[in-house]
Structure formats: structure tokens, C-alpha cells
Amino acid sequence: MTFLLSLSRTDNHARTGIVSTAHGDIRTPAFMPVGTAGTVKGMLPESVRATGADILLGNTYHLMLRPGAEVVAKLGGLHGFMHWDRPILTDSGGFQVMSLSKLRKITEEGVTFQSHIDGSTHMLTPERAMEIQHMLGSDITMALDECTPFPATQEQTRDSMRLSMRWAARCRDAFVPRAGHALFGIVQGGVFPELRAESVAALTSIGFDGYAVGGLAVGEGQEAMFAVLDVTMPLMPQDKPRYLMGVGKPSDIVGAVLRGVDMFDCVIPTRSARFGRAYTSQGEVNIKNARHTQDAAPLDAACTCPCCAHYSRAYLHHLFKADEMLGPILMTWHNLHYYQTLMQSIRDAIEEGRYGAFARAFVEPQEAE
Amino acid sequence: MTFLLSLSRTDNHARTGIVSTAHGDIRTPAFMPVGTAGTVKGMLPESVRATGADILLGNTYHLMLRPGAEVVAKLGGLHGFMHWDRPILTDSGGFQVMSLSKLRKITEEGVTFQSHIDGSTHMLTPERAMEIQHMLGSDITMALDECTPFPATQEQTRDSMRLSMRWAARCRDAFVPRAGHALFGIVQGGVFPELRAESVAALTSIGFDGYAVGGLAVGEGQEAMFAVLDVTMPLMPQDKPRYLMGVGKPSDIVGAVLRGVDMFDCVIPTRSARFGRAYTSQGEVNIKNARHTQDAAPLDAACTCPCCAHYSRAYLHHLFKADEMLGPILMTWHNLHYYQTLMQSIRDAIEEGRYGAFARAFVEPQEAE
Numbered sequence: 001m002t003f004l005l006s007l008s009r010t011d012n013h014a015r016t017g018i019v020s021t022a023h024g025d026i027r028t029p030a031f032m033p034v035g036t037a038g039t040v041k042g043m044l045p046e047s048v049r050a051t052g053a054d055i056l057l058g059n060t061y062h063l064m065l066r067p068g069a070e071v072v073a074k075l076g077g078l079h080g081f082m083h084w085d086r087p088i089l090t091d092s093g094g095f096q097v098m099s100l101s102k103l104r105k106i107t108e109e110g111v112t113f114q115s116h117i118d119g120s121t122h123m124l125t126p127e128r129a130m131e132i133q134h135m136l137g138s139d140i141t142m143a144l145d146e147c148t149p150f151p152a153t154q155e156q157t158r159d160s161m162r163l164s165m166r167w168a169a170r171c172r173d174a175f176v177p178r179a180g181h182a183l184f185g186i187v188q189g190g191v192f193p194e195l196r197a198e199s200v201a202a203l204t205s206i207g208f209d210g211y212a213v214g215g216l217a218v219g220e221g222q223e224a225m226f227a228v229l230d231v232t233m234p235l236m237p238q239d240k241p242r243y244l245m246g247v248g249k250p251s252d253i254v255g256a257v258l259r260g261v262d263m264f265d266c267v268i269p270t271r272s273a274r275f276g277r278a279y280t281s282q283g284e285v286n287i288k289n290a291r292h293t294q295d296a297a298p299l300d301a302a303c304t305c306p307c308c309a310h311y312s313r314a315y316l317h318h319l320f321k322a323d324e325m326l327g328p329i330l331m332t333w334h335n336l337h338y339y340q341t342l343m344q345s346i347r348d349a350i351e352e353g354r355y356g357a358f359a360r361a362f363v364e365p366q367e368a369e
Numbered sequence: 370m371t372f373l374l375s376l377s378r379t380d381n382h383a384r385t386g387i388v389s390t391a392h393g394d395i396r397t398p399a400f401m402p403v404g405t406a407g408t409v410k411g412m413l414p415e416s417v418r419a420t421g422a423d424i425l426l427g428n429t430y431h432l433m434l435r436p437g438a439e440v441v442a443k444l445g446g447l448h449g450f451m452h453w454d455r456p457i458l459t460d461s462g463g464f465q466v467m468s469l470s471k472l473r474k475i476t477e478e479g480v481t482f483q484s485h486i487d488g489s490t491h492m493l494t495p496e497r498a499m500e501i502q503h504m505l506g507s508d509i510t511m512a513l514d515e516c517t518p519f520p521a522t523q524e525q526t527r528d529s530m531r532l533s534m535r536w537a538a539r540c541r542d543a544f545v546p547r548a549g550h551a552l553f554g555i556v557q558g559g560v561f562p563e564l565r566a567e568s569v570a571a572l573t574s575i576g577f578d579g580y581a582v583g584g585l586a587v588g589e590g591q592e593a594m595f596a597v598l599d600v601t602m603p604l605m606p607q608d609k610p611r612y613l614m615g616v617g618k619p620s621d622i623v624g625a626v627l628r629g630v631d632m633f634d635c636v637i638p639t640r641s642a643r644f645g646r647a648y649t650s651q652g653e654v655n656i657k658n659a660r661h662t663q664d665a666a667p668l669d670a671a672c673t674c675p676c677c678a679h680y681s682r683a684y685l686h687h688l689f690k691a692d693e694m695l696g697p698i699l700m701t702w703h704n705l706h707y708y709q710t711l712m713q714s715i716r717d718a719i720e721e722g723r724y725g726a727f728a729r730a731f732v733e734p735q736e737a738e
Contacts (some may be wrong), residue, residue, distance in 0.1 A: 037693060038688075038691075042698070044675070044696040066687065081684055184478075292434065293440070318436045319407075326412070
């Protein structure tokens with residue numbers, strides 16, 4: 001079993017393919033639901049699979065703190081622990097250290113931080129990030145990077161990116177190659193084209209099994225994000241998977257695929273579902289809105305997910321008003337189904353050579369109320 | 370479709386049968402999971418069915434306050450609203466008015482109370498209780514009774530019981546008979562044998578499709594409860610279903626079946642699951658206990674539910690520590706499976722004429738830690 005991207009079809013910069021891993025194939029462009037703490041919140045793994053997901057994302061930061069990578073390893077790795085036998089990508093923890101932990105101190109060696117759970121002190125180095133992800137059993141391991149703050153000056157961004165590149169080389173050295181398992185490098189450089197180019201050159205000279213674009217979707221806006229992709233994507237190897245981290249809204253994904261991205265992850269569909277917000281073919285719906293109190297219609301009449309097949313908006317509204325778990329459960333199922341259906345539509349459009357028209361016609365779901 | 374109890378086999382006082390309703394058959398002795406607000410917390414209806422449940426219980430009190438019986442009626446009744454196409458029993462609301470609402474005032478006419486949700490004032494009369502349950506579409510409607518406080522003097526208990534009997538007659542008059550739909554009367558009388566006998570006589574002279582025993586499991590203890598059943602059950606009609614309301618622990622159910630009870634409901638399996646407590650073949654388990662942190666064993670090696678088939682105690686422990694919804698979801702599934710498996714074992718033992726030995730050998734699951 002070799003980790004491999006087999007391209008199926010390209011349509012200008014957009015492309016479809018299959019990424020083969022130790023735990024099976026991933027159809028690309030792919031959306032990875034986020035299973036932060038070893039569970040996609042409120043979903044059984046077989047339900048996540050039923051939405052069409054080929055791969056999940058797990059969070060190194062959360063799992064190293066609780067229950068601990070050694071515990072997960074003892075219990076069959078993340079696959080066995082959470083009962084998901086398909087591919088798993090784990091992030092390196094760098095982003096969450098910056099966004100969640102306290103009292104961070106970054107040195108050449110790595111990052112020292114305090115757990116947001118119990119205040120205990122931990123250190124994450126490139127070598128430890130590789131060791132942890134190895135214990136988790138990740139199919140796709142991410143290099144440790146520094147999440148550059150936004151906004152940042154060009155000098156700050158350059159220094160941060162170069163530190164991440166030195167860490168990337170240490171990750172490559174520390175990563176234990178195994179059949180069907182991959183290590184991805186992460187391109188940094190903020191919104192500065194020359195720094196992005198320098199980062200791509202640094203990573204490709206080290207050599208990775210795939211390349212991620214990091215440091216986006218941090219507040220720069222869609223236009224700036226697409227501008228970075230416009231200058232970065234043409235520099236990245238054609239024959240390796242390209243992963244845009246933490247993105248995004250449906251229109252972000254559509255636009256990024258147009259620019260050659262193969263893989264995505266984002267908490268938007270799952271998190272917004274828990275707050276009662278759904279993506280539908282008719283726009284975004286806030287199910288807590290009083291207008292749904294007696295609405296016998298499904299969330300999305302065009303949707304075939306169990307939530308839309310069996311339940312009314314009035315029932316979903318009631319579940320949220322009564323603070324019943326089934327509300328977030330059903331809405332999460334729907335939003336993940338919406339995202340996976342979007343990815344299938346994207347793949348179909350590319351396969352049929354009409355992706356440019358598809359992307360131009362795509363309209364971000366707007367709240368209808 | 371006639372509402373009917375077909376007795377299959379009796380073994381001393383214990384009996385198996387089939388209760389036929391407009392929405393299908395109920396195998397008795399039966400345990401009814403509680404779906405208070407139109408959902409068994411954390412469970413899809415098809416998952417509840419997969420545990421072996423033939424019938425659910427819905428709460429009139431909760432549903433009349435939110436979303437309102439008229440709303441549920443408009444949305445297909447409780448069956449359509451919550452996507453459960455099998456039998457539903459609804460309580461009359463009397464118990465919850467006493468235990469949840471504020472500023473109650475009981476008169477001959479009915480009970481006036483303030484909603485625990487928004488403080489709004491409502492009145493529940495025998496006639497309104499019938500109307501609400503009719504709008505909910507209940508297969509089995511319960512008469513409105515006063516939940517006698519415990520402890521109470523014999524005089525208080527007598528006066529309360531007699532009020533409930535007058536209300537029962539008004540319920541019988543107000544109930545709209547429909548094929549396959551039933552009205553059950555509720556025997557009251559506290560721990561006083563002569564009052565229980567008077568109550569049974571009053572109800573049977575009115576005539577109901579089934580008879581419930583109310584006012585137990587309110588703090589009197591198992592011994593006192595069984596003592597009431599010992600004097601009450603022989604007085605109740607043989608050819609109608611007998612329902613012990615709000616009961617109970619596994620050993621309560623086993624002992625009540627021995628005394629001739631056919632139907633049960635209780636929040637114990639679902640509520641305790643949400644607090645991390647499971648019933649297993651090896652005793653009661655508190656999954657939050659630190660001893661489970663690295664335990665690769667399933668919750669119950671003898672159990673075939675999805676929770677026990679696919680997940681370790683260590684994973685369940687992790688889910689509860691991380692406050693993940695999937696913890697209560699999986700534990701609820703397990704506990705409902707345990708209860709339904711217990712009911713099947715009870716039915717099998719009765720069918721095979723060995724229920725006395727089964728009940729004597731049954732040991733209440735004890736916490737193993």
C-alpha cells in the first residue's frame with residue numbers, strides 16, 4: 001500500500017482524484033469532518049460515513065491532553081479508540097496551542113504551553129508532534145508549524161515562516177515512514193506572495209507526501225485568501241495532494257477547488273449545527289427563529305438526509321427550544337450531508353469538464369430570514 | 370382494530386401477552402422508554418426501536434406547555450411529530466403538575482398551575498386531559514388523577530383517591546372511543562389496602578380498557594410497594610393490561626411481574642445513562658470512575674448493543690470527561706438495550722414456566738466499585 005494521489009481528471013486548475021492510504025481511499029476534492037476529541041460531536045462514526053465522508057480529522061492538541069496519546073495508542077490508536085476504520089488526518093497541534101492554550105512560549109526547540117483543561121505544562125516539538133501522531137495512528141500526519149498571528153508585519157511573518165520551515169525539516173527527519181502513511185508539509189507566509197513562494201520552495205526541497213496551505217481563514221477575508229491561493233497554488237507540486245487547512249464556508253471551498261485545492265477541513269458545518277444553523281439548497285436557516293414554530297416543511301426539501309426525510313422544521317425548532325440533544329444530532333447530520341453533497345457536485349462538475357461554470361454559478365447560501 | 374390484551378401464558382401471577390393497538394402490538398410484560406418532550410433523549414426513534422422497545426411514553430405536561438398540543442396535532446400528532454410509528458402511551462400530566470410546576474391549586478374542577486418553563490398559568494381538568502391526549506394521538510390515554518403526596522395520612526389519602534375516582538368517571542365520559550385506542554384508569558390509595566380495594570372497585574365499576582397502579586415509587590421503598598401490589602393485583606381484572614407507573618429498578622420490575630404487572634415505564638435507564646451510570650450483567654458501572662481510564666474492555670462483555678460491540682470503557686470514560694454528546698448517546702443505547710433484554714428474559718421465563726425460579730435468582734445489579 002503506497003500513499004498516492006491518482007489524478008482522474010483536471011479542468012483548468014480544478015482536479016479530481018483518489019488518495020490511497022493504509023485505511024482506504026479518499027475521493028478528492030474531499031471535505032474532512034472535524035472529530036476534535038476523538039468524536040464528531042453528536043454523531044456515530046457510521047452516521048458520519050453515511051453522509052459520504054471518506055476521511056476524518058483528529059486534533060493532536062486535544063488528544064495529547066486528554067486522554068493522552070499513550071492511552072489512545074494502547075487502545076488501538078485513534079481508529080480503534082473511536083471506531084472509525086477509514087483514513088484519519090491529524091493536525092500537529094500548532095494551531096490549537098495558539099488559539100486555546102495559555103502562557104505559550106515559543107523557542108527554536110518548540111512550544112511550551114499550559115493546558116486549557118487543567119493548567120498543566122506541556123511541550124510540543126517537531127519530534128514530539130511526530131511521535132504523538134504516530135501513536136494516534138494517523139494516515140496523514142501534519143508537520144508542526146507556528147501559526148503566524150494575523151495581522152502581522154512582513155518581517156514577523158517571514159521569521160515565523162522560516163521557523164516553521166526549520167521545524168518542517170525536523171518533522172521530516174523524525175517521521176517514521178510506513179506503507180500508506182503520509183507526512184504533509186505546511187506552506188506559511190501570510191498574505192505575502194514572496195514569502196509563500198519561499199515557503200513552497202523550502203518544503204519541496206525537503207520533500208513531502210502532500211502540501212498544505214496554512215495560515216489562512218484567520219480573518220484575512222475570502223478575497224485575500226483567494227489572492228494567496230492564486231500565487232501559491234501554481235508553485236505547488238501537481239502530483240501531490242494539496243490541503244487548505246481550516247476552510248471553510250461553501251463558497252470558500254468552491255473557489256479554492258477552482259484554484260487547485262484537493263482537501264479541506266472545517267468546524268463550520270458541525271459547530272453551526274449545534275447553534276441551530278443549517279445550510280440548505282434554499283439558503284441558510286436559523287432553526288431557532290420563531291417563524292419555524294409550526295412549519296411542517298423539512299429543513300431542506302431537496303435533501304435526502306434522515307433529518308430532512310423524517311422531521312419537520314417545527315420539530316427541530318421544538319428540540320432546540322427544549323434543549324434536547326436530538327436537535328444538534330439531526331442538524332449536524334444534515335449539515336455534514338450538505339457539505340458532502342456539495343463535494344460530490346464539485347467532483348461531478350470537474351469530471352464533466354464544466355467546473356468553471358459550476359463555480360461561477362455557485363451562490364453562497366444566504367440566510368432567508 | 371380492537372384494543373385487546375391476548376394472554377399467551379400465565380405462570381402463577383406472572384403472565385405474557387400481546388396488547389394490540391392502532392399502531393401495532395406490544396409484547397408484555399413491556400418496558401416503555403420515556404420520551405418526555407417528544408424525544409427519548411439522545412436517541413433516534415429507529416435506535417430506540419432497535420433496542421427492542423414496542424411502545425414509548427410521552428408526557429402530556431411537557432408537550433401541552435411546549436410546543437402545545439394543538440401544534441403537535443397540526444404536525445401529525447405525536448407519532449408524526451417525532452417520527453415513531455408504533456404505539457405511544459401518554460400520561461395525563463397529573464404527576465408532573467405536582468412534581469414540576471409551581472403555585473398549584475387543586476379543586477373539584479381540576480388543577481391550576483404555573484408552567485415551570487415560563488410561569489404562564491394553565492388549567493388541567495379531566496376533560497382537558499382527554500382533549501390533549503386525543504390531539505397528541507395517544508394509543509393509550511391515561512385518566513387524570515391527583516398524585517397523592519407521600520407520606521400522607523389515611524384520611525388525606527382517602528380524600529385524594531376519591532377525588533381521582535370522580536375525575537376518572539369524568540375522563541371516561543370525555544374520552545372519545547376510537548378503534549385500537551384505549552383509556553386506562555389509575556388505582557390510587559397509597560399504602561392502605563382498604564383504599565386500594567375501594568379504588569379498584571370504583572374503577573372497575575366505571576370500566577376501563579386497562580388499569581394502572583399509581584402513587585407508588587414515590588419514596589415508600591420496594592418492600593412497601595410489593596406489599597401494595599400483593600393486596601391490589603388480585604383484585605384487578607385478569608383480562609385487561611395492568612400498568613405499574615414510574616417503575617423502576619430492574620429488581621422492582623422482576624418483583625412486580627411476579628405479582629402480575631404487564632407494563633412499566635421509568636426514566637432510570639435513560640437518566641442514569643446521562644450521568645454515566647450503566648446497568649450491566651456484572652453490576653452497575655459508573656463510567657466516570659478513574660478506574661476505567663485505560664480499560665479496553667467493553668461496558669458489558671455479555672451485551673450485543675452497538676455501545677458494547679464497538680467501544681471500550683476507556684473511550685466512554687473519555688467521552689464523559691470531555692463532555693461529548695456521544696457519551697450519553699452510547700450509554701443511553703446500552704441501558705435501554707439492557708432493560709429490553711431483561712424484559713425478553715422475563716417473557717421467556719414466563720413462557721417456559723420457570724418465572725418463579727427466575728425471579729428468586731435475580732440479583733439487582735450492584736455497583737462493582
